[in-house]
Amino acid sequence: MKKAVVFDMDGVIFDSEKLYRKHWMLSAKEYNLDESVMVTLLDRIAGATKDRNELLMKEHFGEDFDYMVFREATMNRMDEDIAENGLDLKPGVRELFNYLKSHGYLIGLATSTYKERAEKNLKRAGLISYFDGIMYGGIVAKGKPAPDIYEHACQILGVNPEEAIGIEDSINGVISSHAAGLYTVMVVDLVKPNEEALQAADQVYDSLFEVKKLLENGID
Numbered sequence: 001m002k003k004a005v006v007f008d009m010d011g012v013i014f015d016s017e018k019l020y021r022k023h024w025m026l027s028a029k030e031y032n033l034d035e036s037v038m039v040t041l042l043d044r045i046a047g048a049t050k051d052r053n054e055l056l057m058k059e060h061f062g063e064d065f066d067y068m069v070f071r072e073a074t075m076n077r078m079d080e081d082i083a084e085n086g087l088d089l090k091p092g093v094r095e096l097f098n099y100l101k102s103h104g105y106l107i108g109l110a111t112s113t114y115k116e117r118a119e120k121n122l123k124r125a126g127l128i129s130y131f132d133g134i135m136y137g138g139i140v141a142k143g144k145p146a147p148d149i150y151e152h153a154c155q156i157l158g159v160n161p162e163e164a165i166g167i168e169d170s171i172n173g174v175i176s177s178h179a180a181g182l183y184t185v186m187v188v189d190l191v192k193p194n195e196e197a198l199q200a201a202d203q204v205y206d207s208l209f210e211v212k213k214l215l216e217n218g219i220d
Contacts, residue, residue, distance in 0.1 A: 002219055004132075004164040005100055006153045006182065009111035009118060010046075011169035011189040012208075013127070015088040017046060018190065019078055027074040033061060043191045046170040049112050049143030079117070087121055090189075092208030097130045099212050110153040110166070110176075112137040112144055133157045145172040150180035165219070167211060171197045178202075183219060185211055 011017040021042055028038040037060055045053050054067040100107055107130050111118050115136040122128040133156035140148040154161045166177030169189040177184040178200035186193055186201040193204055205211060 002105070002163060002165055002183065002215075004106035004108055004154070004157045004159045006108035006110050006150060006157070006164055006166050006177070008166075008168045008170070008173045009109060009113055009122075011090075011191075012167055012187055013090060013093055014121060014125070015090050015189075016121075017169070019081060019087075020046075021190065023074045023078040023081070026077065027070055030073075031070060037061075043171065046172065046191050049137060052143060075117070082121070087125070089125060090187075090208060092212065093127075096208045096212045097127070099215065101130065103215070105215075106132040106157045106159065108132060108153045108157050108164070109134040109136075110149045110173075111135070112149075114138050144170070145175035145179070147176055147180035150177050150182055154180070154182070167208075168201075174200045185214070187211065 007013055010020065024042065024045070025035065025038060028035050041056065041060065044056060050068075050071060053071075057067045057070070058065050097107065109131050113136065118136055119128065133153060135149050135153045135156065137143065140152055142148045150166055151161065154164050157164070161181030162183075164182045166180070166182035166184045167187060168174045168177055168184065169187055170191050171194055174184055174186045174193070174197045183202050184200060185203045185205060186197060187205050187208060193201065198204065203214065
């Protein structure tokens with residue numbers, strides 16, 4: 001019996017992946033990076049930690065590439081964009097959250113985004129009170145695609161991984177949730193599932209409304 005649902009944040013709760021991509025590409029142009037290379041990196045960056053992405057970016061742009069400065073400039077500009085224009089929710093978020101609460105499910109969060117930024121966005125959207133346990137980025141030593149963040153999210157919620165469902169949109173996140181032992185659902189956003197993700201995901205859907213239907217029908 002499933003007792004909890006653990007969500008990724010960006011691309012699952014918030015329609016933010018398109019903003020990440022917009023600002024990554026703006027920064028690539030500003031720093032005179034090969035934009036075609038950046039495009040190919042975007043799927044691999046999604047859902048991963050800043051430390052893992054630093055290694056990935058240096059692999060392609062050289063060891064002298066100052067990723068942390070690049071990242072800070074990118075994220076600051078994105079924060080300004082959100083402050084000015086807001087951040088949309090993905091379709092079905094509120095409906096699914098209300099369904100989960102009314103049917104006794106625990107709700108968790110497992111995001112690679114650090115606490116200050118994630119908490120600000122969740123509070124702005126009026127969602128933070130829904131969560132029974134939150135794992136922010138930087139809390140565990142190994143972020144996605146390692147299973148640690150989902151394992152710790154389940155510990156916080158007081159459930160075994162096999163009693164939980166992980167909801168993800170990125171390949172890194174799907175691998176993380178599956179490796180931790182959760183029933184894993186990929187809700188496709190901008191990242192299309194590759195063979196590894198298809199093997200790891202128990203279900204692949206196009207929206208959170210389908211997740212609600214899955215729960216209504218029951219999971220073995």
